[in-house]
Amino acid sequence: MKNSPGKTAQTKVKAALKKSDTYVLRLYVAGHTPKSIAALSNLKKICEEHLAGRYQLQVVDLLKDPQLARGDQILAIPTLVRSLPLPVRKIIGDLSNTERVLVGLDLLSKI
């Protein structure tokens, strides 16, 4: 995998290559905790900026549907799962580090 986490890396935007892909994203939260709220607003900002018009976002509240945690192997909260395009990617945390989110979503790759 090219996108192993690193502190500093030269990056280039790969978005041009993926114009045609639709991103299917699921954000797992547990109630309205500060972390969940922060994660959702961070994610929305990033998506609007980089994936405008070609993403579907679903927010899953595990307090309401705990059985869904099993399917996507959710342990950490919040977790963002990119189920399409493959391969499946997971990003944990409140998504405050935009660069890491972009790396995680394969929108940014490190060289």
Add this chain to the structure above:
Amino acid sequence: MVKPRMHLPKSPTGIQGLDEITGGGLPTGRPTLVCGSAGCGKTLLAMEFLVRGATQFNEPGVFMAFEETAKDLTKNVASLGFDLKDLVARNKIVLDFVYLEPSELEESGEYDLEGLFIRLGHAIDSIGAKRVVLDTIESLFSGFPNPLILRAEMRRLFRWLKEKGVTAVITGERGESTLTRQGLEEYVSDCVIVLDHRVDDQVSSRRLRVVKYRGSTHGTNEYPFLIDEDGFSVLPVTSLGLQGAASTVRISTGIPRLDAMLGGAGYYKGSSVLISGTAGTGKTSVAVLFAVAACERGERALFFSFEESPSQIIRNMRSIGIDLEPWVRKGLLQFHSNRPTFAGLEMHVMTISKAVRAFKPQVVLFDPLTSFIIGNNENEVKMMVMRLLDLMKVNKCTTLFTSLILSGGSLDQSQVHIASLIDTWLTLRDIEIGGERNRGAYILKSRGMAHTNQIREFLLTDRGVELRDVYVGPSGVLTGSARLVQEAQEKAVKTVREQEVESRQLELERKRSVLEAQIAALRAEFAVEEVASIKIIGQEHAQEAQLAQERKDMGRSRKADAKSSDKKGRSK
């Protein structure tokens, strides 16, 4: 039992032996840490705790696996007779495989493990679980990049488990200097069990130790445990007190003369017998005869052989006129042949105990016990014998061990480690006299019965075993040919003496005859003399009478002075 005391509530594990050590099980509603190195049986202990809880104690459980998939787990424990699929289908157990792939994980900002809590909570609530297993939660440390968050979440998790009131088992891999790699013992401090798997002299043994049990007493020793087709079993060294009732029934040893040596009746039922002896003294034969005697009484005998195969024993016993095959066919005699090195001592104890439980014998034989002594494990062997004897006492079996004494080794010294456990001790030994080796047998001790102090000669003939009096003479104990020679010599001496007596009697008789003959001769001589003397006396008398007559006649013829001449003649 006497006074109702406030006890820590405990959840029985259903694992043989473990509940005895822990005094009833694991602390209810608290987490227990089970740690040990790889392959020591942590997962199995945890799984058995869960399965037994679900099947025997009606406590459903959640198994959260971090290392094995539910499918693998199901398959792995199926070999131990646990049908996880069925239990899952009946909502007795929930298997949840937590899968972590660090490579597809990106970290961005703060997070916690609420997802795990929700998952576990959901699983617990869905079946009303009372028991939870987390195996091995430490895997999370390799899955998540931030150990600080993890540690905080661990602490929260164990607190949360306690609040939930579930009895939890958390497994952990053994660390270098700590009980677990990630120091889980910091968080789980109510009960800690350490499993150990060690190899000594190429034989592995597993051990279990309860390091800590807050609020409860517990066995502190290292207890051997086993994993076999029936799952986990821990063997408390002496789970049984010495309370068993002693039987006064006596049973035959299979050798009439040996019965006689033991006060005429043989061994006590349920006692332990040791037959020790140097190589080739007939220990196995004595053991086999005892087994045969049991079979003849209609009892079952279980023979554990650690050196010979069953067919070898059967063949060899034929040479002394004992046919074991009919008993084997009748199902009264069963052989178990295993090399001692086949498994660790504990495994042997376990297989023996299983065989005993399955066959329910009245008589159990071990031939020979000394094979277990490899290197310096005499103490362990003693422990094993102790456990075996406890086991036999519980099952009311009469136990016979044979034990090899090394030639030249002191008879009593080499057996010290088990001597004190034995009730009746028969020793067979070589007696070397006159260029040949013979067998002698004597009873070293026999608790609670009169027994002879005499050495008997022990003969293996084609009609079985014979015990004979040895010749004890001025030149010491004689056996074998020496005894025969001595006996022949004695016979010869006796004959000579008898002849001598006879001839003396004859001589006496002869002398008496001679004497009597002499007496007769003298008598005859005397008789002759007597006759002659009487004759002479008669003649003398006749002569005198004649002379007187003649004088009278003379006087008459002279007619003178007859009277005076007569007077004159007289006065002269």
